Amino acid sequence: MKVSFNELQGMGRKAFIGIGFAEGDAIDAAEMVAWMEAHGLGGVAALKKGLDYLLTEDPTEALTLVYQDADFSVLDAHNHSILGNASLAVELGYARARARGLSVTKIGRCHNRVLVIGYLSRLARRGMNVTAFWRNSHEPLIEQVVGFKAGHPVPEICVYSLENAPDDTEKNDGITLIMANHVDLLPSLRSDYALTNLMRQTEEDLERQRDSALVEGLEVDDQLWNTLKSLADRLLVEATESSRSGAGSGASDND
C-alpha cells in the first residue's frame, strides 16, 4: 500500500512507543525509517528485517560505554537495533567533535546499522561533517561508507565489495563514526584498489528520490503496516460510555 511520509513517521512513532521505546527514541527511530524510505534507501525493508529482533529486545536496556578518552569512544549496543537508544552514542561523538575538532566513535554489536544514516542527517544539519563506515558480511566482504557534508541534508553513499581482503575473523556487527567540525569527510573510491563498486549515490540522486517520494507516496507492504498498527494500538485506551460522552458537546448535532 502507499502511505505518506507523515503517516509512516507517525505510525512508526506510535508503534515504537507501543514496543516500549522512550518517547525520544521512538521519535528518532520513526524518523530514521521514514527518512531512509523517502530517500530510496530501504528504510521500510530494514525495519521489516529488524522488527522481529526489536520485539524480543528489552528496550530499556541502555548501551554501555566500554572505553572513552577525549577523542575516542567505544560503546556496546548488546546486539540491539540501532533504532533504540544508540542515537546517544552518535550524540556522544558529536559532543566530542565539538570539543576536540574530531572524534571517532565505535558502536559494537548492533543491528539495522544502515538506518543510522537517517539520524546522521540531524548532525549534518547542525553543522557537523560525518562519515559512517561498516562492513556487511564476509563472503564477499562488503563495505558501506556514508558521508555527510556539514549543513547538507543528504549524504553521498558508496557501497562496494572487496575481492582480496586480508583474513579477518572479527564479527562485522559494528559501526564506526568519524566526525569533524572543520573538514569534509566525503567517501571517495580509490580506482587502483581491487573492489567492485556496487552502488554510489550522490546528493542529487537522493534529493531526486525524495522529491519523487513526496509526489508518489511511499510503498509499505500491508503485513508490515498491520503489524505497526497493532503495536501502535497498544497505546489506545478502551472506551467507556462516560469517556465517550465526556469528550463531546453532550448535545445533538442535528440542529
Added chain:
Amino acid sequence: MATQLDVQPQLKLRPASRVMNLVRLGSLHASRLSFSRSLVRQMAREDWTVTTVRSELDEQGHGAVIYRLQTPHHTYHGVMFSQHLEPERRSDRVIAEAWDVTFALVQGEVEDTLLEQMAANVPLQEAGRQHPRLLVLSRANKSLRNFDHFVEALALGHQPDPAWLTRVGYLYRTTAVYGNGKFGIADYARLQKNPDFNRPFSAQMFAVYLLRHFSIQQVEHLARVRSVDRAVGLAPALQRYLGIGNSTGLGMAPFLINHPQLIQQWVYCRERALAWAREQPPTVVSRLQLMTLLHRAHQHFVETVTEDGEQTQRNAATIVSIAAVIRWLDQMQATPNLWEELLDWADDYCSLEAQELINTLLIELYPDLIDAAENELGCEEILELQPEMRVAALKQMIESRFAWALDYDPKNPDHHYWFWYRSVEKEEPRLGVRSDEHGAEKELSLAIGPRIHRTYQLLDAFLDRSPRGSVVEFLMAHPGQKECVRRIQTMGATPYGEIQANLWHRGMKPMHLLRTKLSFFGASRFDPKSDRWVRVTLFQGAPLFCELFSDHGTDKERLAALDDWSFPVEPDSDLL
C-alpha cells in the same frame, strides 16, 4: 529575506510569562495575520479564479460538484460529494462515520480514474485510502435549521432573515480538515516550495472557503428545484455574511503541544506586529480608524450569541470594556504616547478578552508593515539536542526560562488530576481523571510542565555526582529524558517557547487550548458546547470569489477594502 519587522532594533516584546499564559492565549481573537485573512488577501492580490467545471446535484442537492482553481502558478480542483444523511448518523465527533458533505482539494487535473477513486474513498474519510495528489481532505455537516430556512425563503422569492446567520453563521460546519499526509494524502513538505499553499494551513483554509461557495450554490440550486419561477438568489450581503462553521474538541490540543516551534512562530509574529504597532506615532487618522474598528467590534460582540454561560459573561465583559475604551479614546488626543497609554489603561480597566481585542485592532492599523510577517508563520519542526552543553547550564536554563514548570508539586493531587489519552474509538483524544478512570498508563505526554520538573530533579541529582558533566553524559544515565531535554534546549532559545500551563492541573481549561489555535486560523463567534467542545465560524464577512477578480481593479485601496472584513456585523435586512 529580512522584513521591515526584522530590522526594528529594539522592539518591546511582551514577556512570555504574560503572553504564553494559557488563560490569556484562550482570550485571543482572529487578527489580520490569521490564516483565513491572509489567504483572502493572497487570492485577491494574485487574482485566483474559481470556475465550476462539473455540477451534478440532483433534486435533493445530492451528487458531485467539481470546481477548478487557477492561480498564477498552478491548477487545482475542489471535488465535493453531497449525500443524504440519516439524522441518527449526523455527529460532529471524529467517531462519526458519515457526513452531509465530504470534499477534497486536488493538485492538478481530476481524470475519470481519479474521480472514481475519490468517489469510493473521500466519503469514507479516515476509513478510506486517499490519493497522494489530494492536498486536503475534509467533511462537513449541515446546520439543519439554517439550511432549511434558507432554502425555504429563497424558494419563496424572499431573502432569509440575517438574524439567522447572526445566531449561527453558516450552512455547514466542518468537523475535521485534514492535511499533511493524513490517510495517504500529500505531505505538507510537498507544498513547501509551492507559493500558493506554502503558508501554514493555507490549503486547508482554501478548502473551507470553497465549501462556503458550494453551500451558497447548493441552497440556490435547491430553491430553484422547489420553485423555479419564484426562487431568487442569495443577496450578496448575505452571501458575505455567511461563513463556514467548525466544530472541534480536544483533538486540537495534541497539535499545539506537539508543534511548539510552530506555535512559537505564530505567537512571535503576532507579538512582533503588536510591538511595532504600539511604537508607531498615532495620528488623527489612525486614532479615528481605531475608533471605527472598535465600534464595529463592539457591535459584533453585542450581536454574538452563545448558550454557554461563561462565554456569555466573557462576551458581556468585552462589550462593557470596549464601550469604555471608546469613551476613553474619545476624550484623548492623538499624542505620541496614545497607544502606550491606551494599553496601560486597558490593563487596568478591561477584561482579558477586551485587552487582546485592542491589541488585535491596533495591528489592523499598519498593514503595509505587518502583512510581511505572514510569510514567516511557517517553520520546520525539529527539536535539536545540544549534547555538549554543560548540565549546570541546562539546569540554569530551566530556572530562567521554565520557572513556571517548577511550580508543579507532585504531592498535590490537583497538580496531576487529569491525564490525556487516545481512545480506541478512532483514536479520539480524551481527558480522564487520574484517580477515577483507567488508562493512565497509556497517557499522552502532553503535560510539558511536569516533565520539565522531573528532568530538573534528575539534573539536580546528577550535578551532585558530576558537577562538570555534559548533557550527553546525563542522557547516557537517563536515556528516557532525551526528548524533554532537547525540547528545553530548543524552545529555551525562543521568546515564546511553551504554553505556560500544567495540562494535568485540575483547574486547567481545555477550551483555552482550542481557542488559541482557532484564533490563528481566523475563527470568530466562539460558541462553547461544553468545557471541551466548541463551535466557531470562519470566513464570516469575507469577500466572495466574484469580488476578488481583478476585473474590478487591483489598486491598493480596493485590496485594502476587500481585506477589511474582521468582526462582521449583521447586514440591514431592509437593504437586502
